[in-house]
Amino acid sequence: MTLKYYHAEPAANSLKSMIPLKEKGIPFESVYIDLHEFEQHSEWFVKLNPEGQVPVLEHNGVVITHTTVINEYLEDVFPEIPLRPYDPVGKARVRYWNKFVDENVTPFMSMHGWHHMIGAIARGIEPDEFEKLLERIPLPDQRRKWAAARSGFSEAELANAIDKIVYACAKMEATLAQSPWLAGDMYTTADINFFAMCGMTVEIRFPALEVAANYPRLVEWRTRMEARPAVRSALAMPNHTDPKVRNWSRQVR
Ligand SMILES: N[C@@H](CCC(=O)N[C@@H](CS)C(=O)NCC(=O)O)C(=O)O
Numbered sequence: 609m610t611l612k613y614y615h616a617e618p619a620a621n622s623l624k625s626m627i628p629l630k631e632k633g634i635p636f637e638s639v640y641i642d643l644h645e646f647e648q649h650s651e652w653f654v655k656l657n658p659e660g661q662v663p664v665l666e667h668n669g670v671v672i673t674h675t676t677v678i679n680e681y682l683e684d685v686f687p688e689i690p691l692r693p694y695d696p697v698g699k700a701r702v703r704y705w706n707k708f709v710d711e712n713v714t715p716f717m718s719m720h721g722w723h724h725m726i727g728a729i730a731r732g733i734e735p736d737e738f739e740k741l742l743e744r745i746p747l748p749d750q751r752r753k754w755a756a757a758r759s760g761f762s763e764a765e766l767a768n769a770i771d772k773i774v775y776a777c778a779k780m781e782a783t784l785a786q787s788p789w790l791a792g793d794m795y796t797t798a799d800i801n802f803f804a805m806c807g808m809t810v811e812i813r814f815p816a817l818e819v820a821a822n823y824p825r826l827v828e829w830r831t832r833m834e835a836r837p838a839v840r841s842a843l844a845m846p847n848h849t850d851p852k853v854r855n856w857s858r859q860v861r
Contacts, residue, residue: 611636614656615663616643618845620718622663624675624804626845628682628797630838632689640846649744660746676706679797691797701791705798713776714805716769720813722757723766730758773814776806777823784825788832795836803833 613629613636615622629636641647641662649660657664657673665672665681672681683692692702733741738758745751761769780802783790790798807830811819820827833839 610666610668612639612666613637613663614639614641614653614666615845616641616648617847617849618843619808620721620804621661621675623808623842624801625663625665625678625682626842627800627804627839628679628691630842631691631800631836632682632686634682634686638845640848642848644848646741646744649741649746654746658746660744660750676710676797676801679706679800683797691795691800693792693794693796698792698794702796702798705790705796706801708776708779709798709801709805712772713802716772717806717809717813719761719765719769722753723761724813726754727757727760730754770814773806773810774817776802777810777817777819777826780807780829781823781825784829789829799829799833803830803839807833 611634613626615626615638618626641653643662647653648657648662654660656666656671659673661673663673663675663678665678667681667685672678679691683690692699730738742751742754745754780790787793789795790802807826810826811817817823834843
């Protein structure tokens, strides 16, 4: 069996499917894709994933993309250490949360990340070079997102995104009052999704939310997540982020 995982730094989408690989103890070859060098838009990578995004799972020559799909696939092929309940109701809960995070959380966390971090990178690129970069981006939506990041998102868009995050944190807090994990008694890919896309970084991005004071169950849940050996091992994967970008992102808090 050959299993390759093409990914960037252990954060967001790259982390979201890395954690299940580690939880399940599946041996895989890690292939680092350098987003700082726009390797995801390079000819060889676009041949692998025509959408020009990470992560990508390649299993015995078959390519699987999109983290929620990858995580479902891993569940189907490697069910020995499960991250999804076997009963239909449990499965439906996990799928509901994954859909909620994918549609109502990820795009809005991402908008703020792009506004602050990618915007600065985009504005640092010469106009000619930026045009060439846009031409190489295969997904039209992604092309628009790069262009929007350069000019900056509007106040209304950013405020709407914060409303979505506040709603998601409150929903999470209410759910954790009923059960230890998002989809019930079992730790699942729903927890992994929320952690990777929002829970891990929410107060860094949104200090005004006062997460520790307002969402104590979320914080306690995150402490449990971070204590898991698989999560620690995924977070310890190499991080090649340019120190300049990293320092800058610290300043934006
Ligand atoms: N829906 C996709 C989204 C993947 C995605 O947005 N990946 C980001 C990294 S977190 C990426 O490749 N960004 C670089 C780019 O789009 O140029 C998934 O779930 O895998």
